[in-house]
Each structure stands twice: as C-alpha cells, then as structure tokens.
Amino acid sequence: MGQDEGYLLDNRQVEAGARFDALSALFDASTFRHFESVGIDKGWRCWEVGAGGPTVCAWLAERVGPRGRVLATDIDVSWTETAAAEGVEVLRHDVALDKPPAGPFDLIHARLVLVHVADRDAALRSMVQALRPGGRLLIEDADPALQPLICPDEYGPEQELANRLRHGFRELLRQRGADLSYGRKLPRLLREAGLADVGADAYFPIASPACDVLEAATVHQVRDKLTAAGLATDEEIERHLANIAAGRLDLATSPMISAWGRRAPEGSL
Ligand SMILES: C[S@@+](CC[C@H](N)C(=O)[O-])C[C@H]1O[C@@H](n2cnc3c(N)ncnc32)[C@H](O)[C@@H]1O
Structure with a gap:
C-alpha cells in the first residue's frame, strides 16, 4: 500500500494525540457504560482492537484486575504504548490481515476502527472467531451519513x-x-455473524x-x-x-x- 493510501488519519502525525484525547473525552463514558451493560468482570480476558490512545484499554485493565488479561492492538501502537504501565499487553497487529491473536477472549471491543478498514468483513470475522463461547463483542462505529x-x-x-x-x-x-453508512449495519452484521442477544443504540454530542x-x-x-x-x-x-x-x-x-x-x-x- 502506498504512503498516501490506507488509513487517512495516520497515528504518526502529532495531531493524533490531540484527536485521541478528544475521542476519549467525548466517548469513553458511553463506552464504559456499554462495557458494564454488555458484561465485564474480574479475571476476564479482553482484546481492544485498533486501540489508538491508552484510556480504554487502561480502564479495562483496572476493571479485570490482576487475574485478567487485556491485549491492545493497532496497526500503529505509538499512542497505545503508555498503557503497558497499567498491565496492558500492546501488540502491533492489523485486524483485517493478521491472524487473530491467541485467545480466546471473554470481551472484544473496537471503536471507530472498522469504518476505516477496507476489508471490514474479514476483520469482523476474525473478532468473532476469537471469542470464547458465550464471549461478548462490542463494536462502536460512526455513521457519518446518518x-x-x-x-x-x-x-x-x-x-x-x-x-x-x-x-x-x-x-x-x-x-x-471508508463505509460512511457502516454504523447502522452493525446489528444485522452481528446477527449474520451468528451472535445472539444482539442490540444497538446511538449517541453523539451536539x-x-x-x-x-x-x-x-x-x-x-x-x-x-x-x-x-x-x-x-x-x-x-x-x-x-x-x-x-x-x-x-x-x-x-x-x-x-x-x-x-x-x-x-x-x-x-
Ligand atoms: C479513529 S481511531 C480510533 C482509536 C480508538 N479506538 C478510539 O476510539 O479512541 C482508529 C484507530 O484504528 C487503527 N486502525 C486503522 N486500521 C486498522 C487495522 N487494519 N487494524 C488495526 N487497527 C487499525 C488506527 O491506527 C487508529 O488507532
């Protein structure tokens, strides 16, 4: 892939840090509420996909405690690495191209990732495969066209x-x-992937x-x-x-x- 193709908002640029801080301020509270309602507990094994900044994976590490495991992956882990100090495993990994990391996982989460991934179907399949039976998947993605x-x-x-x-x-x-109507498709895609108890909601600040x-x-x-x-x-x-x-x-x-x-x-x- 050429330097000018692929993910538009390259993490190597200095502005990426400000973007991750802002995404955290805007969406972390809603994400954490969803974790609590979808299911999260001490000792759980979690995979945070396309982690970007450190706040979500650090929160998960605190929540699952020392008996749990949190793996944070991204194609560019420059902004994720500080979470290693909170006990998070950080790995460079492309969710569409690379084999899923060794699991299985009790909870897998990706926020604002699949909308940018050209082979998002493969990425979703890989996440579903990595769940343990009964494991939870939470996908949060934008729907700019809505x-x-x-x-x-x-x-x-x-x-x-x-x-x-x-x-x-x-x-x-x-x-x-990017699929600019991706968010609205998620409930159907999760059902088609064989998941049970599928639900969805939407949030945005005005x-x-x-x-x-x-x-x-x-x-x-x-x-x-x-x-x-x-x-x-x-x-x-x-x-x-x-x-x-x-x-x-x-x-x-x-x-x-x-x-x-x-x-x-x-x-x-
Ligand atoms: C908009 S940011 C969202 C970051 C974080 N999940 C959040 O919500 O704050 C998208 C992230 O997905 C990562 N990403 C893009 N394509 C990816 C891929 N194929 N595999 C893994 N991560 C990817 C980017 O490097 C970036 O960190």
Missing part, C-alpha cells in the same frame, strides 16, 4: 463553511474505502469543547489532502480554524452506533 452535519444548527456563513469542509473530509474518507479540539486536530491533519483534492482552499481552512478558536460553532460529531452481541455457547446452534 447525520452528516458537523454544525447541525447551520445559521450563518461560519457554520455553512464548517459543513462544506466536513463534506470534503467525508469525500476523502470515501475515496479511501456541542462540546472536545468537539472543537477534535475538529481542529482533524483539519490540521488533513488540510494538505483537502487542498490537493480541490475540496478546500488554504484561506477557507484558515478561516474555519479561526471560527473554531472563537468557540461559537456548536460542533457535533457523527452518530456513534454501539452494537453488541454474544457468541452462542458451544452446542447451542
């Missing part, structure tokens, strides 16, 4: 510019094979300081690609960054769909 506006309240030119640049960002994602941080870091990260593709000018990007800094945009995110299911116990199929 609510495409970064400024749902488009009341003036600043908000209109923000939504236009968001449209350009989505175009870049689409060109790299305005939050962390949305501003996330958008500024994302725009910095992709600005060259936006201009090279003719999707924005440097002047528009500078204007948008100034508008974000002024704090009046009420930026939202795409809806995050959380979908869960349980691998049927041996002999029950």
Whole structure:
C-alpha cells in the first residue's frame, strides 16, 4: 500500500494525540457504560482492537484486575504504548490481515476502527472467531451519513463553511474505502455473524469543547489532502480554524452506533 493510501488519519502525525484525547473525552463514558451493560468482570480476558490512545484499554485493565488479561492492538501502537504501565499487553497487529491473536477472549471491543478498514468483513470475522463461547463483542462505529452535519444548527456563513469542509473530509474518507453508512449495519452484521442477544443504540454530542479540539486536530491533519483534492482552499481552512478558536460553532460529531452481541455457547446452534 502506498504512503498516501490506507488509513487517512495516520497515528504518526502529532495531531493524533490531540484527536485521541478528544475521542476519549467525548466517548469513553458511553463506552464504559456499554462495557458494564454488555458484561465485564474480574479475571476476564479482553482484546481492544485498533486501540489508538491508552484510556480504554487502561480502564479495562483496572476493571479485570490482576487475574485478567487485556491485549491492545493497532496497526500503529505509538499512542497505545503508555498503557503497558497499567498491565496492558500492546501488540502491533492489523485486524483485517493478521491472524487473530491467541485467545480466546471473554470481551472484544473496537471503536471507530472498522469504518476505516477496507476489508471490514474479514476483520469482523476474525473478532468473532476469537471469542470464547458465550464471549461478548462490542463494536462502536460512526455513521457519518446518518447525520452528516458537523454544525447541525447551520445559521450563518461560519457554520455553512464548517459543513462544506466536513463534506470534503467525508469525500476523502470515501475515496479511501471508508463505509460512511457502516454504523447502522452493525446489528444485522452481528446477527449474520451468528451472535445472539444482539442490540444497538446511538449517541453523539451536539456541542462540546472536545468537539472543537477534535475538529481542529482533524483539519490540521488533513488540510494538505483537502487542498490537493480541490475540496478546500488554504484561506477557507484558515478561516474555519479561526471560527473554531472563537468557540461559537456548536460542533457535533457523527452518530456513534454501539452494537453488541454474544457468541452462542458451544452446542447451542
Ligand atoms: C479513529 S481511531 C480510533 C482509536 C480508538 N479506538 C478510539 O476510539 O479512541 C482508529 C484507530 O484504528 C487503527 N486502525 C486503522 N486500521 C486498522 C487495522 N487494519 N487494524 C488495526 N487497527 C487499525 C488506527 O491506527 C487508529 O488507532
């Protein structure tokens, strides 16, 4: 794969750290609530797929305690590595291409990963295979097409510019094979994968300081690609960054769909 293909928001860029902090501020509380309702306990073996930053896998390590196991994998573990100090095993691993790591696991979780993975069907199969009978899968992914506006309240030119640049960002994602309607498909995909007790819900903030941080870091990260593709000018990007800094945009995110299911116990199929 060429340097300019594949995952758009490369973890090696400095903005990735700010993006992971913002994702944590926006979504960790909801993710942790889902873990508690889907099932998590002392001694459990967990696999955090496409971990990115350290907060989710560190929370899992604390929750499962010293008798448990937490494996955090990513194609680029630069921002995950600090979780090793919390007892997390960190491994460079491509969920679509590499064999699943040695398991089985009681709980497997991936947040905002599969939407970016071209062979997301293979990735999902690999996760389901790695579950123990009765093990839980929680997949959380965006559905940008369900609510495409970064400024749902488009009341003036600043908000209109923000939504236009968001449209350009989505175009870049689409060109790299992202499925922008993936989130809504998760309940069906989990059922088709043979999971039982499948359920799903959706969440997104309508305005939050962390949305501003996330958008500024994302725009910095992709600005060259936006201009090279003719999707924005440097002047528009500078204007948008100034508008974000002024704090009046009420930026939202795409809806995050959380979908869960349980691998049927041996002999029950
Ligand atoms: C948008 S970030 C989300 C990070 C984290 N899960 C969160 O919600 O804060 C997507 C992450 O998926 C990782 N990723 C992308 N493609 C992957 C693949 N094929 N296998 C494993 N991880 C991948 C990226 O490196 C990045 O860390």
